[in-house]
Amino acid sequence: MSETLELTAPVAVPARESRPRSLRSVFSTAFQTIEVVRGSLVELWAHKVRSLLTLTLLMLGVFALVVLTSVLDGVMDKISTGFAGMSWDGTLVLSQKAPATSEEQKRFAMSPGLRYEDLPRLTAPHPKVLGFLPRAYTRTPVRISGGAERVFVTGVSSDYALLMNRPIGSGRGITENDQKRRSTVAVVGATLASKLFGGADPVGRDVLIEGIPFRIVGVQAAGQIFSDENYMDANGFLVPLETYMDRLDPSHKLAHLAVKLRNRADLDEVTALLIGRAKQAHHGIEDIEVLDLEGEAAREWQNFLEQMRGWRVVLMSLAAIVLLVGGVGVLSVMLISFADRRYEIGLRKAMGASDGQILLQFLLEALVLAALGALAGTFGAAFLCRALGHLFPYGLVVNPLGLLTAWLSALGLALVFGLYPAIRASRLSPMEAMR
Numbered sequence: 522m523s524e525t526l527e528l529t530a531p532v533a534v535p536a537r538e539s540r541p542r543s544l545r546s547v548f549s550t551a552f553q554t555i556e557v558v559r560g561s562l563v564e565l566w567a568h569k570v571r572s573l574l575t576l577t578l579l580m581l582g583v584f585a586l587v588v589l590t591s592v593l594d595g596v597m598d599k600i601s602t603g604f605a606g607m608s609w610d611g612t613l614v615l616s617q618k619a620p621a622t623s624e625e626q627k628r629f630a631m632s633p634g635l636r637y638e639d640l641p642r643l644t645a646p647h648p649k650v651l652g653f654l655p656r657a658y659t660r661t662p663v664r665i666s667g668g669a670e671r672v673f674v675t676g677v678s679s680d681y682a683l684l685m686n687r688p689i690g691s692g693r694g695i696t697e698n699d700q701k702r703r704s705t706v707a708v709v710g711a712t713l714a715s716k717l718f719g720g721a722d723p724v725g726r727d728v729l730i731e732g733i734p735f736r737i738v739g740v741q742a743a744g745q746i747f748s749d750e751n752y753m754d755a756n757g758f759l760v761p762l763e764t765y766m767d768r769l770d771p772s773h774k775l776a777h778l779a780v781k782l783r784n785r786a787d788l789d790e791v792t793a794l795l796i797g798r799a800k801q802a803h804h805g806i807e808d809i810e811v812l813d814l815e816g817e818a819a820r821e822w823q824n825f826l827e828q829m830r831g832w833r834v835v836l837m838s839l840a841a842i843v844l845l846v847g848g849v850g851v852l853s854v855m856l857i858s859f860a861d862r863r864y865e866i867g868l869r870k871a872m873g874a875s876d877g878q879i880l881l882q883f884l885l886e887a888l889v890l891a892a893l894g895a896l897a898g899t900f901g902a903a904f905l906c907r908a909l910g911h912l913f914p915y916g917l918v919v920n921p922l923g924l925l926t927a928w929l930s931a932l933g934l935a936l937v938f939g940l941y942p943a944i945r946a947s948r949l950s951p952m953e954a955m956r
């Protein structure tokens with residue numbers, strides 16, 4: 522029995538003491554870390570100008586990276602919203618073809634061109650077509666009580682606003698009844714309404730278009746302008762197509778005929794159908810052309826993405842250069858700090874501090890310096906993004922990935938550039954430091 526007690530007793534005692542020792546080690550490390558951070562702040566405060574310059578560089582780097590990533594996201598949202606607002610998905614446009622040769626010019630002269638009278642043949646119902654949207658426009662002086670303004674006046678059908686994504690902000694849009702009665706009513710664009718009437722509601726007021734009184738029945742909702750049609754609609758009046766032809770354009774010329782497809786897979790079939798119908802209406806002369814607006818939008822979108830990739834590389838490179846310069850600033854600050862504190866390092870080593878503790882102290886000081894700069898840059902970037910938010914359709918939100926990248930870059934550069942001074946400090950012998 523005594524032999525058993527002698528064997529087990531030495532094992533039990535260290536087991537009871539291991540927990541208090543581990544807790545003491547954790548508390549010791551925590552207090553040491555807090556003390557290092559406090560010492561770093563005191564050191565930064567003691568050399569304000571030097572620290573401020575380094576903090577400014579790090580702050581500018583983080584600020585630039587966060588703002589640029591957020592702005593690029595905002596631009597992507599704005600452009601994508603603008604492309605969606607054009608409502609070119611599944612849309613074909615039938616328009617007058619310009620003659621390329623003198624022979625074509627003579628042949629096209631035998632055709633009446635794209636006119637209002639072509640619509641019964643061109644817009645005959647077809648199961649693969651969602652809708653036909655004829656359009657005619659002119660730019661003419663319009664008189665209101667406060668004066669005159671030269672604006673666009675566009676004749677459209679009643680389903681134009683729905684199929685081309687032109688929502689009504691107040692009042693109502695053009696109806697089938699307006700077309701049948703050839704009513705002298707108009708829908709004013711948001712930009713023109715603001716320009717002509719200020720903050721007043723124009724619904725119910727009259728305007729004179731070429732001497733003919735038109736009653737404003739609605740105002741288009743404000744939207745982004747990404748095409749000529751968007752611009753004309755926002756800066757002009759929409760009137761019923763039949764009224765436009767009877768009152769404003771005796772030649773009955775159409776600018777174009779937009780065709781909305783039910784399925785983009787039917788593009789080729791519907792294109793051939795439209796060309797055939799147009800040739801029948803124009804005495805067998807093929808003087809029209811069909812443009813795939815969705816295909817054009819897709820090509821423009823790809824061009825935009827390529828440009829954005831180029832800008833992203835350029836702007837991110839600039840932000841990275843600023844951060845890199847900030848990292849060099851951290852290196853210079855830590856080298857000066859090492860030179861000024863040689864005696865302190867030697868004294869700490871003489872009192873029992875290990876090389877690892879000295880290394881950790883200098884790395885923590887570099888991290889504190891970088892964290893302060895990154896924090897200032899983050900607050901500055903958040904403030905600027907909030908100030909610029911009204912310029913973007915969904916506001917300007919700080920990009921989390923950009924923020925994380927900026928912080929990791931700042932802290933990573935602090936570790937890299939702070940490592941050399943930390944190693945020099947940790948390898949310094951007490952005798953050499955205290956001479």
